[in-house]
Amino acid sequence: MKIFTSAAKLQKWCREKKRNGRRIALVPTMGCLHEGHLSLIETARRKKADEIVVSIFVNPVQFGPNEDYAKYPREEKADLAKCRKARATAVFLPSPAEMYASDHSVYVNEETLSKGLCGARRPGHFRGVCTVVAKLFNIVGPDFAVFGQKDYQQAQVIKRMVRDLDFGIDIVVAPIVREKSGLAKSSRNTYLDEGEKERAVVLSRAVAGVKAGEKAAAAKRRLRKMIDDAGLETDYVEIVSPDTLEDVKSVRKGDVVLVAAKCGKTRLIDNGKI
Ligand code: PAF
Numbered sequence: 001m002k003i004f005t006s007a008a009k010l011q012k013w014c015r016e017k018k019r020n021g022r023r024i025a026l027v028p029t030m031g032c033l034h035e036g037h038l039s040l041i042e043t044a045r046r047k048k049a050d051e052i053v054v055s056i057f058v059n060p061v062q063f064g065p066n067e068d069y070a071k072y073p074r075e076e077k078a079d080l081a082k083c084r085k086a087r088a089t090a091v092f093l094p095s096p097a098e099m100y101a102s103d104h105s106v107y108v109n110e111e112t113l114s115k116g117l118c119g120a121r122r123p124g125h126f127r128g129v130c131t132v133v134a135k136l137f138n139i140v141g142p143d144f145a146v147f148g149q150k151d152y153q154q155a156q157v158i159k160r161m162v163r164d165l166d167f168g169i170d171i172v173v174a175p176i177v178r179e180k181s182g183l184a185k186s187s188r189n190t191y192l193d194e195g196e197k198e199r200a201v202v203l204s205r206a207v208a209g210v211k212a213g214e215k216a217a218a219a220k221r222r223l224r225k226m227i228d229d230a231g232l233e234t235d236y237v238e239i240v241s242p243d244t245l246e247d248v249k250s251v252r253k254g255d256v257v258l259v260a261a262k263c264g265k266t267r268l269i270d271n272g273k274i
Contacts, residue, residue, distance in 0.1 A: 025049030026142035062128025202230035207272035
């Protein structure tokens, strides 16, 4: 497994691989790898990638000033071991200075799908995500990239960016990986104590608790109560149409339930398709 810290060196390596007809997959991550990430690598392999490039970069530009950038878990050594075991062929581990020149001044802004849900609560978040993902796409030039459905809005925003900016990269969205309890795997679960982990399971029950044919407003009220009664603080409960992320009035098959809530000090998200 090759390890790169230089964008230029990785770009050169990827271009060489492409010239030799190799099919490249990119799996962008912020590290602290868990089974959810490993399933993205596995998906890349199942989709017949010859080279699987995993990027590990806690992207400062997608964190707000009062968010957890400084304390976001960083486990470089363990992450590299996991990538090796999962048979990634290259890992990109850049420093913030490698990714952002001190006078960096170009950003990518998606202006519709980013507005609601997490975008409304985390101003600038998707601008930071789109910017770093666009940079990774330009560095690696993958045939396809794999993202997790856990960040449903993020996957939709990236698909839109790829379409509108003609990246010509296939975006593959892999299903959410859950603990036995139902809790969606997330690097931020490392912030939770045992009691919080038990309470947080309500989010997976909530997203599974909506049926086609229901009025969305009533379903959202019910889920909100369910989450708050479990001792979490609901941030949002929304039921949206899968591609436009617009609110629906009556729930139909294929719509998506998205929830965000604070469990203690930790903000968690989950979602599920009806
Ligand atoms: O989903 C994540 O871990 C991040 O938002 C991503 C896509 C790696 C960009 O920093």
